[in-house]
Amino acid sequence: MSRSTITSSAVDARPLRPPKASWVLDTDVGAVIGALTLVVVGLWARHGGVTSLGGSATDVFTSLASLTGLLASEAGILGLVLVTRTPQLERRYGLDRMLNWHRLLGELMAIFLVAHIVTSVEAWADPGGVMAAIKDLTGREPYMALTTVGTVMILLVTLSSLKVARSRMTYETWYFVHMLSYVGLAFSFSHQIVLGSDFMNDPLARWFWIGLHAGLIVWMVWGRWGTLFVSLARPLRVASIRHEASGVVSLTLAGGSLNKHRAQSGQFYYLRELAPGRWWSNNPFSLSAEPTSAGLRFTIKDRGDASRAFTRINEGARVAIEGPYGVCTPDLVDGEKVVLVAGGVGVGPVVSFIEQLGPTSEPVVLYRAHSQNEVAHEEELDRLVSARGGRLHILVGARSTLKVADPFAAEVLCKTIPDIADRTVVVAGPESMIKAMQRGARAAGVPSERIHAERAWW
Amino acid sequence: MSDRKPSLARQVAPAAILTAVGVAFVSLLDNPTGTNFVSLDGVGDAAVASSTAPVPTATPTTIAPAPAPAVTTTLAPSPLATVAPSTVVPSSEAPVVESTGACDGAVVTSPTALFRWGGIQLQVNFTAANAICDVQVLQYPSDDRKSVSINQRALPVYNQEAVAANSSQISAMSGATDSWEAYTAALQAVIDSRQ
Numbered sequence: 001m002s003r004s005t006i007t008s009s010a011v012d013a014r015p016l017r018p019p020k021a022s023w024v025l026d027t028d029v030g031a032v033i034g035a036l037t038l039v040v041v042g043l044w045a046r047h048g049g050v051t052s053l054g055g056s057a058t059d060v061f062t063s064l065a066s067l068t069g070l071l072a073s074e075a076g077i078l079g080l081v082l083v084t085r086t087p088q089l090e091r092r093y094g095l096d097r098m099l100n101w102h103r104l105l106g107e108l109m110a111i112f113l114v115a116h117i118v119t120s121v122e123a124w125a126d127p128g129g130v131m132a133a134i135k136d137l138t139g140r141e142p143y144m145a146l147t148t149v150g151t152v153m154i155l156l157v158t159l160s161s162l163k164v165a166r167s168r169m170t171y172e173t174w175y176f177v178h179m180l181s182y183v184g185l186a187f188s189f190s191h192q193i194v195l196g197s198d199f200m201n202d203p204l205a206r207w208f209w210i211g212l213h214a215g216l217i218v219w220m221v222w223g224r225w226g227t228l229f230v231s232l233a234r235p236l237r238v239a240s241i242r243h244e245a246s247g248v249v250s251l252t253l254a255g256g257s258l259n260k261h262r263a264q265s266g267q268f269y270y271l272r273e274l275a276p277g278r279w280w281s282n283n284p285f286s287l288s289a290e291p292t293s294a295g296l297r298f299t300i301k302d303r304g305d306a307s308r309a310f311t312r313i314n315e316g317a318r319v320a321i322e323g324p325y326g327v328c329t330p331d332l333v334d335g336e337k338v339v340l341v342a343g344g345v346g347v348g349p350v351v352s353f354i355e356q357l358g359p360t361s362e363p364v365v366l367y368r369a370h371s372q373n374e375v376a377h378e379e380e381l382d383r384l385v386s387a388r389g390g391r392l393h394i395l396v397g398a399r400s401t402l403k404v405a406d407p408f409a410a411e412v413l414c415k416t417i418p419d420i421a422d423r424t425v426v427v428a429g430p431e432s433m434i435k436a437m438q439r440g441a442r443a444a445g446v447p448s449e450r451i452h453a454e455r456a457w458w
Numbered sequence: 459m460s461d462r463k464p465s466l467a468r469q470v471a472p473a474a475i476l477t478a479v480g481v482a483f484v485s486l487l488d489n490p491t492g493t494n495f496v497s498l499d500g501v502g503d504a505a506v507a508s509s510t511a512p513v514p515t516a517t518p519t520t521i522a523p524a525p526a527p528a529v530t531t532t533l534a535p536s537p538l539a540t541v542a543p544s545t546v547v548p549s550s551e552a553p554v555v556e557s558t559g560a561c562d563g564a565v566v567t568s569p570t571a572l573f574r575w576g577g578i579q580l581q582v583n584f585t586a587a588n589a590i591c592d593v594q595v596l597q598y599p600s601d602d603r604k605s606v607s608i609n610q611r612a613l614p615v616y617n618q619e620a621v622a623a624n625s626s627q628i629s630a631m632s633g634a635t636d637s638w639e640a641y642t643a644a645l646q647a648v649i650d651s652r653q
């Protein structure tokens with residue numbers, strides 16, 4: 001088996017051990033979310049929230065303002081837990097999925113937040129009117145000026161994360177706007193304690209709430225910043241650079257700290273070049289070869305943004321890594337036969353994936369690229385696939401020049417891969433291609449739980 | 459990998475434990491009157507006791523008697539009402555509106571209007587013509603800074619409005635509507651007792 005194409009010099013190159021399995025179950029996560037919701041809603045009900053719903057309009061709005069405020073906080077807390085990158089959760093669900101849930105929770109929080117603002121103003125508007133209420137709630141009441149600034153920050157973050165806005169921003173701009181949410185949440189915390197009727201009069205509830213937030217801060221600092229610190233303290237070095245295709249290079253990062261490192265094919269890392277003007281830029285890239293003690297290989301395409309700097313990096317440059325993340329690993333297929341679909345630079349994770357498949361796995365690889373000079377790792381793929389008794393189909397060119405209208409339509413897939421319904425499908429590439437392949441594979445008889453997607457990390 | 463299917467106990471235990479802890483926590487929480495609605499303490503048996511004597515349990519320093527109280531009426535001499543003077547806010551703290559008119563009529567102590575933040579009790583001075591000439595607050599919720607600040611802001615205004623309106627038809631202040639409900643309920647109880 002030709003395992004090590006990346007470092008022929010290192011004789012002691014051995015595959016890294018896979019990350020330890022997580023003990024977290026879906027039911028555990030459900031229990032925590034359920035219990036937190038129970039406490040939050042119970043707190044509200046216990047403090048008269050339910051009975052108030054039968055009172056005057058002001059009572060109803062006051063009660064709803066408490067409830068929506070509490071639920072917005074809960075969504076925010078759960079959303080923050082997801083970005084602590086806690087290994088136990090990450091190894092169960094994968095960071096990509098957790099970040100997606102984080103986004104959904106963020107949107108949920110924004111909805112609760114807007115409802116909270118509207119109901120609070122209505123509750124306060126009796127009898128001074130809406131304008132007086134707005135004046136009170138944006139400054140006159142204690143801590144409300146701070147809270148108003150915090151709320152504006154949080155809503156700004158939510159707007160910047162909507163797909164429309166997100167696609168017009170560089171990753172870095174979006175990321176630093178996102179940092180505002182920490183400030184926003186901290187700013188709005190005080191008003192919950194001082195003005196929130198559930199906390200200002202009930203010491204037990206107040207200390208629970210303060211404790212919950214303090215615990216979250218410790219968790220964030222320990223989990224998120226701790227891994228950052230470790231990554232900065234032990235950077236790897238660029239050991240070799242190879243030109244793979246037009247605008248595509250592969251980098252191999254190596255260093256002594258890899259000996260104890262655990263990682264698996266199909267996972268991804270955040271890379272940060274430790275160089276002046278570059279250190280603050282942190283971007284995700286997938287492994288493009290089986291990770292070994294001799295090095296981690298990443299295949300990177302110049303997309304005109306931060307990825308460009310990585311395609312022009314110098315040998316010997318120091319790169320801090322955070323990871324590995326992701327659960328789209330060969331463990332998924334568990335001895336089943338597999339169809340691997342690569343789009344563009346998604347070929348990287350596919351190559352690494354095949355390297356960890358057994359010699360009789362007969363993988364079928366569909367590789368879609370815009371043009372022939374963008375095809376990377378062709379030889380390597382060919383060799384890996386034929387060593388395992390599989391087949392490689394490379395489909396090049398704009399859609400209009402293809403022989404079939406839709407290469408991922410069910411009838412095309414069935415014709416190319418007659419046994420597709422018995423296989424597990426793994427897709428790595430741009431979102432549109434993932435969607436097309438998911439549709440086609442389902443129509444061709446592959447059950448949804450056997451279709452796995454790896455979002456394109458540059 | 460194909461993890462072995464976890465046992466049923468392993469799946470259910472965390473949910474059961476966390477739910478139990480959550481329920482226990484919620485039941486430990488402060489459960490105030492459980493309502494926003496004002497309840498008047500001690501008017502249940504509607505015993506509007508009138509007496510010519512000053513309120514027997516009242517501390518003379520906190521309840522300033524009017525110059526010549528013709529009649530002092532105490533509503534509802536229930537146990538709670540009689541212990542009320544012990545919770546009376548010292549007169550230096552209680553917002554007091556000095557009346558300008560001659561308060562030569564009855565001095566009536568209201569029942570304590572209980573609402574979710576505590577209780578409000580008033581002492582209302584009348585003129586001989588039975589008009590409200592002065593209102594003093596004997597008791598208001600002062601368990602926490604927020605209640606104190608809301609009430610210290612709102613109650614003097616309500617006192618003035620009550621004298622000006624000579625009724626409980628006064629307008630609520632933004633942010634002090636709960637106190638307003640309790641205040642007007644207490645005031646109305648006094649007015650009702652004078653009819």
